[in-house]
Amino acid sequence: MVHVDENSMVEFITYLIETTGHYTVLTDRTIQNNATKELVTFKIANKSNAPLRIFKEGDPVQGYAYLQPFREYSTNSAARKWFYDLCTDTPLIVIKDLMVKAAELAASKEATDPDALEVVNKILDKTDKTTADEIRKIAISELGSIYYNKAKKEASFNLFHLGPSIRKAYPKIREKTWDVIEQLICSFLDDDNLDPEAIVSHTATLLNIPESESKLQVVVAILVKLANYVTIFLGKDIHDKELSRHISLLNGYHKLQLYLNADTSFPAQETVVRPAVNPILQQPYQQNMMPPPILQQQQAPVRQGPPKANKAPAIIPRAGADTTDFKPNIIPPAYGVYPGMQQPPGVQLPANPIQGGYYQQPGQFGAQGYGYQAPTTQYFGNQYAPPNIYQDNTLI
């Protein structure tokens, strides 16, 4: 049963991270790269490589780069960017794995499962031993992307396999392999006439986390479509039913950590594209705009002043030998008596205008309660009353 609680939220994030099989969430909620067996790390304020950890309330304040994916800020942290890059790549990785497996089955003609045969039969005549290798060569970023339109607050899944640019990028891939790819994608996404511009799209309804919501909705929708084929071809469970339940609780997960800003990793670097021509000077930008004399001046060594004397000036009498010459007007304290307990001499405190005591008197704390014995009585009342130095009328 899925509830809106932190354990459930961690489970949701774990499913999203582990779907591709490239990463594993360990029991302490840190994330391990399965290829290198090393923890995923990010730079935080005082540490260059802090392990990434899914955040839960009660975690220590330091030592980890926390992942808090269901909050959006004005800046995008590196950890958050890593998570959403992984999420949006996940459907493409799964589709590519499925295509490779289907091509291998078609080439080897070893498929026996009737559901698998239904797909494999469609590509049987166009597949040979090199088809799978050709599909492996295609980068997932060339295959498609999940694009977020900030103005419309809409995320959409786009595939590029029909476009001419991708085919030009891979001239060695045969035309019939492209036909196989198209056929397989149509089969896996259960649609014979795919619109490659936007296969699945979602417009945000949660306006506090529009980008997170729309991207995750699209990711989960595609994974749900692929789930059966993943079971048939890859023999894995990508928890489609659980993902569907979790995504319906996204608003609850967002509110769960609404008041805890724990995203400690550095902001993701934004790349600013500069135009080729300076619009003011109407000249191309140069590598270094500073004239040479300024640079030369900057490179000149900085003159250091003489070091300061690391001691107090001699006019101040020193403790020890000089102390006898130094006679400040000191009123020694009374030992053993905490001064806050003392009434300033000659001061008549005004009448107590407020129930419960206005001016502090020893033992008066918490006298007028409402059925609640204030623990401050024992702390503040007798043992450690503040020194009432501000009421010392002898000063003015």
Add this chain to the structure above:
Amino acid sequence: MYDSSSVYDNVVNRADTMNIGAHEFEFGAGSGAVAKLYLFTPRQLPIQVLRPHRYTFTDNFIDSIHSTATHMQLLPNTFNQPEGPVIAPSATGIPLDLNTINQCYSFVLIIDTKPNASFGGILSSLAETRQILIGFVVANDEPYNRATNTINPNAVLNFTHSSTIRLINGYSSRGSERDINISNYTDYINEVSGQQTQMDMFVATPGELVASEIGDSGEVVDAANICVSNIRLGDESMSVDGTLKSPVCHMSKLCSALDDAISQTSSVDVTNDNMGMRVDLNPHSCAKSFFKNNIPNTNAITPMQGLNARRPITIGSLDMMFSGSLVVKTYNIPCASQWDIYPQDQCSVKNVMSSFASMTISAVATSCALAHVVFRYASWTKNNNLMGIPNGSWEIMGCSTLVDVPDPNKQLEILNKFKMLLETQLFPTLRHVQGDFDIMCYVNIGGEVLVDLNFLDMNSSYNGIGFYETNTRLGGMLNPMLADSATLANNAANINKLANTYIDKEFGMQLHSNRQYAQNQLI
């Protein structure tokens, strides 16, 4: 006994250039100045986590403040957006290494001055000024020798906080009365603040975060000039307005600065003729520049006369400054907490909101001229009034004022103001975050701040464990304007987004920022 020789050397380096033989003090203060120095024995503070305040200025929030008529007092329901308070402490924070500070004596220095007789005609209504300076004593030896009853004149007072109270004699329909004016409430940040952690910390006051008027990016490119570890030895401390510790007060200042910037930009003097020449100024650029000038920065106003709290001073110099009339009192305080402490080094809502509460209450108490206050407030106890407004229940268990206030009505007035400010600036946020709550608090502006905050809907394992303890003597070291680099980047992006969006709403959307504007003007 002390392992603070390096700190001493650093601090005395700043002391020896100023404040020694500062004769201008006597000139300004007249002969009636009295100084009392209260020394407190070292005290082991529990783990202190500095939680920088983090901005979350959403589009909805900017819309709501833009549509409000006046922002001099930000309303709680505007401050508390559905996404949470727009300014809130960071959950993670920076643990401070207070080993050195824990071995130091702390002090409260109170200087009372009367107006100079020669200024009597002008300043006859001015009664007295009381300057309260708080900090730590840095010395290679103990500042006070119990055996000989003498003080160590070489001990250096390093200031972390100062408050100035001015009393004004007034005559009104109520008769003659004394008004209390808090003219200065400042935290000091110096190289000692940077030594409490290995992490790079930045002074992220709003004025340092707003980008210059030209430019369209909120990213911080270089923050070296506000990095605390880059403070040169011998420099004056940076002064930060202490009222910024209250997030609502902080946000109110930003809102009113935005309002002022818009009205200044719209004034005829700026946009029309100037000395017979037409000046084509970009309203966006002007407004942002005015906004930057109007918001608090690292150069908060400090008292103009008397002691310069931006620099340390030795006790010996202080005594000479007051011509031998310095009074020193030493107190033995418990060397460690005598109550259960709730650990601050956990990321929890209780810790975050306790930090929020302790910062707000200490700022509010000082603004009400309260020296210490102990109270309990329960939001779940409703008053049975006809309007049915859910008021909570107060129990004031004790308080005292920074100066003697003999009039009982005035005392009640102060206390009511304190209650009103907390009901505006703190309790709505606590209630908004986690529902009904019960808070008990002890604040001493020259010492401990203890907060016991229990939310009724929270898991019982978080409740009733102990106090969130902090200390106002840390002053600038624990000021939430100190931020790590991640918070700095977040706050810079947010405050620039706030300014740019607000100004765009007022003057219309600017096409491709100022670069396009400059291009249009020049070509």
